[in-house]
Amino acid sequence: MVGRRVLPLRGEGTWQTYVDCPAHHAVEVPDTVPDIVAARAYINPMAAATMLRLWPARGKVVLLSGAGSSCAEHLGRWAIAHGATRVMGLYRSESRKDRLRQVGIEPISTQDLSAISKASALADIAFDSLGGDIGTHVLQGMRGEANFVAYGLLTGKPVTTGAGVRARYHRFHMRDHFTVLAGLGMQAAFSDIWPLLEGAPPAEPRVFPAQQWQDALAEAERPGGQKPILDFCSLN
Numbered sequence: 001m002v003g004r005r006v007l008p009l010r011g012e013g014t015w016q017t018y019v020d021c022p023a024h025h026a027v028e029v030p031d032t033v034p035d036i037v038a039a040r041a042y043i044n045p046m047a048a049a050t051m052l053r054l055w056p057a058r059g060k061v062v063l064l065s066g067a068g069s070s071c072a073e074h075l076g077r078w079a080i081a082h083g084a085t086r087v088m089g090l091y092r093s094e095s096r097k098d099r100l101r102q103v104g105i106e107p108i109s110t111q112d113l114s115a116i117s118k119a120s121a122l123a124d125i126a127f128d129s130l131g132g133d134i135g136t137h138v139l140q141g142m143r144g145e146a147n148f149v150a151y152g153l154l155t156g157k158p159v160t161t162g163a164g165v166r167a168r169y170h171r172f173h174m175r176d177h178f179t180v181l182a183g184l185g186m187q188a189a190f191s192d193i194w195p196l197l198e199g200a201p202p203a204e205p206r207v208f209p210a211q212q213w214q215d216a217l218a219e220a221e222r223p224g225g226q227k228p229i230l231d232f233c234s235l236n
């Protein structure tokens with residue numbers, strides 16, 4: 001490992017210049033994966049890959065909320081690669097539409113409640129990162145044998161599960177699956193992720209020197225914004 005690039009994922013604190021961790025916790029990054037992609041290779045890709053293992057998309061109609069997000073894009077692209085028959089995505093900012101179409105996800109505006117109702121009734125699996133009114137609308141519109149997977153709360157509000165809900169509601173949190181991943185060995189867990197990211201890297205991020213962290217936070221909050229990356233090398 002000496003001289004190699006690694007992701008030090010499970011050391012004590014990872015936002016720092018030096019991380020001391022057991023060697024088997026440091027995941028080697030292949031030469032073909034640029035730093036900017038490797039920096040985002042962990043939580044969203046791993047969560048998307050794990051969800052698709054738990055709720056396989058082959059032959060299924062998939063609905064994504066928060067479709068402009070990185071995690072939803074991984075879910076959508078890989079669901080298509082796994083043989084989903086149709087993938088639809090609910091977006092907030094119009095600027096996301098072209099990219100969604102480009103990667104094979106049918107865009108539906110979060111303003112269009114009637115289209116959301118139709119999409120929900122068709123969906124076999126919904127991966128919801130929004131919660132709130134949209135998440136609740138989707139859950140309430142889904143059929144009895146369908147699966148609704150709640151993995152994010154971008155609206156800051158919970159989904160209302162109650163009378164009239166027929167679909168199966170599941171909560172997903174990556175941290176519940178770390179023990180299994182760690183058991184396999186993190187290197188092994190990444191062996192499937194690297195080729196996927198090489199073939200389909202996430203949308204271009206915007207890099208901020210770490211000193212400009214307030215600007216990075218503002219970019220993260222901006223509708224239609226680019227994913228901010230903090231560059232700590234600028235501190236050296």
Ligand SMILES: NC(=O)c1ccc[n+]([C@@H]2O[C@H](COP(=O)([O-])OP(=O)(O)OC[C@H]3O[C@@H](n4cnc5c(N)ncnc54)[C@H](OP(=O)(O)O)[C@@H]3O)[C@@H](O)[C@H]2O)c1
Pocket residue numbers: 043044047066067068069070071072091092093096110129130151152153154155156172173174175222223224225227
């Ligand atoms: N459970 C888990 O283990 C797990 C793992 C990974 C990620 N997550 C969750 O997944 C979600 C997405 O993460 P990410 O890193 O992929 O996000 P991201 O790339 O930063 O994208 C955020 C997206 O959310 C949209 N958004 C934000 N607030 C919204 C609102 N109030 N209404 C509608 N849309 C809104 C943005 O819309 P615009 O298109 O308008 O900008 C943007 O498309 C987060 O909630 C994160 O915590 C959970």
